Amino acid sequence: MKTEIKNSILTTKNLRVGYPKLDVVKAINIKLTAGKLVCVLGKNGSGKSTLIKTLARILDPLEGSISIKDKKLTAYKQQKLAQLFSIVLTEKLPENLLTANELISMGRHVHTNWLDKITTKDQKKIDFAIEVTQTSSFLPKKFSKLSDGQKQKVLIAKAIAQDTPIIFLDEPTTHLDVHHKMETFLLLKKLAHTYQKTIIMATHEVGLSTQLADELWLIDDKKIKIGTPKEMITNKTLGNIFNSELIRFNSKTSSFEFR
């Protein structure tokens, strides 16, 4: 496992993301090594989701290239990509009658045979995902009947069950209370550090991100700045992005306060 750390798992070259008539973020050059927790920060509408979706191949890049393990995203087959990264999105799921357990087990789809037979190995991965996300209490319930917070946990569990080296998450803690937010951040950090997963998460939790992330990607004014939380605080990049006439960033408490 240690040898993998040296090689970059995710690289982008001069990547430009956005929509046909609207650039969102330009000149993105990422070189990310495995086993890191990355938090993507920026104001509403700055392009966090657009970047995550482009990296996860939901949107096409406008320019430049994305590589995973030194091979371009476009050169992978869909099946192989699904073994490289899993996703947690903000979009509402279509109506269905799936139980939480069925949904989490669907994370194994890419590994199971054509009849979707769950093997002992698959079940172990599912059980692990359920255990670390603490979702066992609502497993038999219908997904559609769960609270928004529970739904987010189930979707995170599904992504973990998929057991991919990379997990992309788009604001996975929006509907969670403070306790469960921290719990989820700690879980993602543990996945990164203990299990060598690469976690890339768009979030509005500036405080938690600066405390727990290994790397911050700050998006502002169509540009991206990459660095450790410490660097971002000392060179005031973080403060400059979010400070307004209303609030300012306190680097000692890594939280915002009223002016």
Place this chain on the structure above:
Amino acid sequence: MGSVSIPFKEIVSGILGNDLSKSSWQHILFSFRIPKSFTAILTGSGLSLVGLLMQTLFRNPMAGPSVLGISSGAGLGVALLVMGGGVIGGFSVDGFNLNLSILLAAILGAFIVLSIILLLGSKIKNTLSILIIGLMLGALTTSVVSILAYFTKAEQLQQYMFWGFGSLGHLSSKELVLFSFFILIGILAVIPLLKPLNSLLLGENYAQNMGVNIKQLKRNVLLIAGVLTGVITAFVGPIAFIGLAIPHIARLLFNTSNHKVLVPAVLLIGAIVLLICDSIAQLPFSEQVIPINAITSLFGAPLVIWLLIRKKNYNF
């Protein structure tokens, strides 16, 4: 059950290979009633499967072959062939016997409407809007048929009108074999799609991230749904609401979205329901027969209204 009543004991012994006590009974049982029951089973299963496929593909509980105008599309294909043939005058279609060109015309018609809906469906997510587009497409095809009918000879028009009532009873044994073959192929072709269809329950983005090739899946589902609807419409005419209603009944009964359960369930329930509808259409022990389409609509239309009313808290 029909204008001639045959004792149940006789039917059982007849099926077991014995001769019936009246030779007319023998003829009625084997030439009419058993083939008709088979046709009902195949039609009910096939239409219900198409309905389930379309509801999952469009992620829309109101999708179904008749509601979205797919059957009308197949009907237009047949109309163009039957009546258009008369107008153009090149060839005539003799009766409605085994005829591959009718089959092809119906399949093609079904395909065209399906493709239009799929194309528009990717732009419009709203359930009701798609329903309205389906209605409009149905209206369009009906108006084209009316125009054709205006210029066509009475004989051919009559042929088309009879076909439009939908009938399970006129298939010859050769046609029945061909019909069974197509339905069986359709059902078999769905088996490898069970897993990707389950993935699709989470939406296209998640399904893709679960290794599903969305384009390929859509193409395959379109192909199966188009062929099944086309074949069924060509052989027995448009049969309304079965495709829409049965998947809902299956979900209500089994309380699941899992296609590994739902596919066998809709095949079974579809067969049973259409057999029941056919028995009702026969008006047991009388000499009258109501068009099967009237019966399925009689039960189906209120069901759709009811589904729309309770849609707010309905998970499909």
